[in-house]
Amino acid sequence: MTPGDEEIRAAVFAWLERESGRNDGLFSWAGLHGGFRLPDGRRLPLVSQMGIWCPKVCDAALSIRTAAPKPNQPPPYEDSFDEGAGLLRYRYRGADPEAWDNRRLREAMTRGKPLVWLVGVRPGIYLAEWPVAIVGDHPGALTFEVQLLRGLELPRREALGEDSAVRRYVSAKRYARLHQRAFRERVLAAYREQCAFCRLGHRELLDAAHIVPDSEGGEPVVPNGLSLCKLHHAAFDGLFIGVHPDRRVIEVQRRIREEEDGPMLEHGLKLLHGKRIHQPRSRVARPDHRFLETRFERFRAVRLAS
Ligand SMILES: [Zn+2]
Missing domain, CATH: 2.30.280 (PUA domain-like)
Structure with missing residues (x-):
């Protein structure tokens, strides 16, 4: 029927x-x-x-x-x-x-x-x-x-x-x-389901981070996003880590780099310093310079204050 x-x-x-x-x-x-x-x-x-x-x-x-x-x-x-x-x-x-x-x-x-x-x-x-x-x-x-x-x-x-x-x-x-x-x-698709900082490739452990936060008018568009693993998302939001807008290189706050601790701190954070971020193949999907610059200024302000 x-x-x-x-x-x-x-x-x-x-x-x-x-x-x-x-x-x-x-x-x-x-x-x-x-x-x-x-x-x-x-x-x-x-x-x-x-x-x-x-x-x-x-x-x-x-x-x-x-x-x-x-x-x-x-x-x-x-x-x-x-x-x-x-x-x-x-x-x-x-x-x-x-x-x-x-x-x-x-x-x-x-x-x-x-x-x-x-x-x-x-x-x-x-x-x-x-x-x-x-x-x-x-x-x-x-x-x-x-x-x-x-x-x-x-x-x-x-x-x-x-x-x-x-x-x-x-x-x-x-x-x-x-x-x-x-x-x-x-x-996540633009970054082929990998963390932009460490290349971890498990989607369950990945977030789409805003470069300029939502609360500050950052739009949910791919050039304002970074695919980051949970650790690096929190570290990026907490301004432990910054991304240089021109060189696309990761910077880790000096006080973190000078800390001594186990392998998580060593490999998870300290060793990222100076590494280039992994970016999407498509140019239009890559992080926008203005957004990175806005974020990097905040990162730098913390660095100068500490
Ligand atoms: Zn990561």
């Missing part, structure tokens, strides 16, 4: 849940396009070449997609998130509000159908966010408004008005998480 639209969406969400546990939350284009088999044996892809995907078996759009941004642009570059409103503004495909795919997405709004939002973190690799709801449509601005509803209990998701403060808050929180996650993945 052919499953109905509601059953299909539930099966899609269950599949995403299972798969995300298996692949650290990352989905490949091939995996999404291959999709899975419905109870009646038919294969259901979760994406198509079009940004808005509505399979024949569904009554309205099932997924929307945002392409991976370029390394020096914040994700997602063409669909913007309004944090105050807790809303993603998702661009129409093309400029015709009545185009087939824009109509299918509008139907998801009018029929109250939950969807999946796929966010490109790098070419061919996506993070998935579900359920999301289309809550507004602005043909004049060629945009839909989308809320992220994961974590909201089902009755609240449906019973609360679209504009409730709870929904906006949940949506903004989910987006912030997704945004951080996308930054991490893009930085």
